[in-house]
Amino acid sequence: MESxxxxxxxxxxxxxxxxxxxxxxxVYNVNYLIFFEHxxxxxxxxxxxxxxxxxxxxxxxxxxxxxxxxKKPADYDDLITITAICVKQTRTRLFIEYEVTRENELLTTxxxxxxxxxxxxxxxxxxxxxxxxxxxxPQA
Amino acid sequence: MESxxxxxxxxxxxxxxxxxxxxxxxVYNVNYLIFFEHxxxxxxxxxxxxxxxxxxxxxxxxxxxxxxxxKKPADYDDLITITAICVKQTRTRLFIEYEVTRENELLTTxxxxxxxxxxxxxxxxxxxxxxxxxxxxPQA
Amino acid sequence: MESxxxxxxxxxxxxxxxxxxxxxxxVYNVNYLIFFEHxxxxxxxxxxxxxxxxxxxxxxxxxxxxxxxxKKPADYDDLITITAICVKQTRTRLFIEYEVTRENELLTTxxxxxxxxxxxxxxxxxxxxxxxxxxxxPQA
Amino acid sequence: MESxxxxxxxxxxxxxxxxxxxxxxxVYNVNYLIFFEHxxxxxxxxxxxxxxxxxxxxxxxxxxxxxxxxKKPADYDDLITITAICVKQTRTRLFIEYEVTRENELLTTxxxxxxxxxxxxxxxxxxxxxxxxxxxxPQA
Numbered sequence: 229m230e231s232x233x234x235x236x237x238x239x240x241x242x243x244x245x246x247x248x249x250x251x252x253x254x255v256y257n258v259n260y261l262i263f264f265e266h267x268x269x270x271x272x273x274x275x276x277x278x279x280x281x282x283x284x285x286x287x288x289x290x291x292x293x294x295x296x297x298x299k300k301p302a303d304y305d306d307l308i309t310i311t312a313i314c315v316k317q318t319r320t321r322l323f324i325e326y327e328v329t330r331e332n333e334l335l336t337t338x339x340x341x342x343x344x345x346x347x348x349x350x351x352x353x354x355x356x357x358x359x360x361x362x363x364x365x366p367q368a
Numbered sequence: 369m370e371s372x373x374x375x376x377x378x379x380x381x382x383x384x385x386x387x388x389x390x391x392x393x394x395v396y397n398v399n400y401l402i403f404f405e406h407x408x409x410x411x412x413x414x415x416x417x418x419x420x421x422x423x424x425x426x427x428x429x430x431x432x433x434x435x436x437x438x439k440k441p442a443d444y445d446d447l448i449t450i451t452a453i454c455v456k457q458t459r460t461r462l463f464i465e466y467e468v469t470r471e472n473e474l475l476t477t478x479x480x481x482x483x484x485x486x487x488x489x490x491x492x493x494x495x496x497x498x499x500x501x502x503x504x505x506p507q508a
Numbered sequence: 509m510e511s512x513x514x515x516x517x518x519x520x521x522x523x524x525x526x527x528x529x530x531x532x533x534x535v536y537n538v539n540y541l542i543f544f545e546h547x548x549x550x551x552x553x554x555x556x557x558x559x560x561x562x563x564x565x566x567x568x569x570x571x572x573x574x575x576x577x578x579k580k581p582a583d584y585d586d587l588i589t590i591t592a593i594c595v596k597q598t599r600t601r602l603f604i605e606y607e608v609t610r611e612n613e614l615l616t617t618x619x620x621x622x623x624x625x626x627x628x629x630x631x632x633x634x635x636x637x638x639x640x641x642x643x644x645x646p647q648a
Numbered sequence: 649m650e651s652x653x654x655x656x657x658x659x660x661x662x663x664x665x666x667x668x669x670x671x672x673x674x675v676y677n678v679n680y681l682i683f684f685e686h687x688x689x690x691x692x693x694x695x696x697x698x699x700x701x702x703x704x705x706x707x708x709x710x711x712x713x714x715x716x717x718x719k720k721p722a723d724y725d726d727l728i729t730i731t732a733i734c735v736k737q738t739r740t741r742l743f744i745e746y747e748v749t750r751e752n753e754l755l756t757t758x759x760x761x762x763x764x765x766x767x768x769x770x771x772x773x774x775x776x777x778x779x780x781x782x783x784x785x786p787q788a
Contacts, residue, residue, distance in 0.1 A: 243546075245546060246390050246391060246545060247390070247396055247398065250390070250391070251386060251389045251390070251393040251444055251703075252391075252710070256386065257681065257710075258387065258681040261677065261678040262525065265525055265526060266525060269523075269525070269585070278585060280584060283584075290672070290721070292717065292718050293716070293717045293718070294718075295713070295714065296714055296715070297713045298710070298713070304391055305558060305560035383690075385685055386689075386699070387682045391563075392570070397541065397570075397571050397574065398538045398539075398541040398542055401538040402667045405665055406665060409663075409665070409666075409725070418725060419666070419725065420725035430578070432579075433575070433577045433578070434575065434578075435573070437573045438570070438571060438572050438573070438574075439572075441570070445699065445700035526676065527676055529671045530666050530670070530671070531669045531670070531671065531673040531724055584671055
């Protein structure tokens with residue numbers, strides 16, 4: 229596996245709501261995928277192009293595959309950190325990985341694979357101006 | 369309060385999911401408003417115009433006010449019944465009420481008030497063809 | 509209506525996610541009630557007792573009534589502010605009001621009314637140590 | 649890949665709600681994982697042990713890994729079919745696969761891998777009475 233140290237990455241923090249927990253008292257699993265979205269949109273914004281701007285230019289980046297491994301549960305009211313890492317990009321695919329931690333303890337990992345489509349749903353290759361967004365080094 | 373006996377009404381059933389419950393083991397309150405939507409769209413379909421068709425004609429009926437009273441909680445895996453009743457309609461407003469029951473025990477009541485807007489968000493009066501949808505008597 | 513200027517209040521900010529929007533491109537109405545929870549728990553924490561601590565002491569504060577008025581929609585990626593105000597408290601009820609704004613424009617108002625119950629679901633009067641939490645003046 | 653023809657399976661139907669769609673007008677991806685839960689709990693019920701009964705016996709089956717591939721989107725108001733198939737079981741793991749279709753068109757596939765834990769969160773091997781639940785042939 230290639231190192232992702234030099235890849236664009238961004239972390240956000242989130243306080244777990246009651247609304248996000250289940251009768252077992254922990255975060256219901258699907259909510260982690262919403263947390264992934266939170267980190268992903270802030271990664272894009274930090275890289276210079278928000279998802280909103282991408283939409284305004286007439287594009288969407290739907291997820292064609294996703295997955296997650298749940299190692300330890302997050303509890304109600306926990307302060308968790310979600311990190312999105314743009315691990316790889318090809319002309320037709322964007323691969324983003326995620327880590328959810330609580331005080332340096334790894335709780336969940338996951339990924340999303342994206343394609344680029346027009347507003348009408350037609351597949352497109354990633355143009356240079358968009359490819360660059362996911363290649364820029366994170367600022368030190 | 370006027371009788372709603374003769375008003376258009378429709379009931380749907382729903383089995384409570386784990387995803388809809390909170391750490392207290394009961395349905396998290398906001399999910400009842402999603403249950404309301406479920407009953408409301410089936411009421412419209414039964415009255416002869418689905419919300420999808422309304423959208424295809426270029427309209428939306430956004431909620432401008434909603435409310436709910438929670439009397440008893442629904443538990444995980446409970447089979448509940450949600451009834452939507454079109455209680456009143458004016459040229460500019462639609463009032464729908466809801467009852468959530470479990471084996472004839474009343475759990476929750478609520479309401480939604482709607483306006484009619486175009487796809488672009490402009491307010492419109494309810495045209496006759498739409499007003500009729502909410503006036504038709506339920507079939508015996 | 510009594511002034512709420514001197515009442516405990518707290519504001520949180522939230523960036524609207526794709527997950528929270530509907531096909532009309534705006535925040536789906538029930539999500540505002542989750543935003544209310546976000547502001548309410550931070551209000552309690554700022555007042556000196558988090559909801560988590562309340563739970564650990566064996567209590568819950570379920571909502572018995574809620575309502576909201578939607579004046580203007582929040583769009584995808586909007587940065588909104590949610591303010592929770594503890595407007596009134598009796599021995600058996602807690603009334604909290606909410607305002608959702610975007611750059612000083614009022615989008616949504618709402619309220620939740622709460623009771624106090626034990627972990628087993630039995631109604632209780634608000635004890636002094638809990639009543640105080642909702643009476644303390646906000647720090648200047 | 650082994651055939652799953654003889655494996656326990658069950659299908660449920662679901663009408664897509666506005667609440668489940670995103671600004672692109674299609675089902676927001678994480679909702680498919682909630683649909684998976686819907687099919688999974690009905691599969692267990694049909695096999696003779698509801699998840700509620702499992703809980704009442706003091707157990708939970710948390711998901712340790714999940715994944716999904718999104719081939720075609722489901723639109724608002726679509727009637728979709730979700731099929732859960734118990735593909736494999738070992739003493740410590742349960743593997744369930746899912747298919748989401750609309751009129752025989754495959755929209756989404758996915759899986760969940762489960763472990764068995766006590767109410768206190770301690771790992772357990774699947775006892776015989778539970779293993780049987782996931783091995784019984786579907787009734788013809």
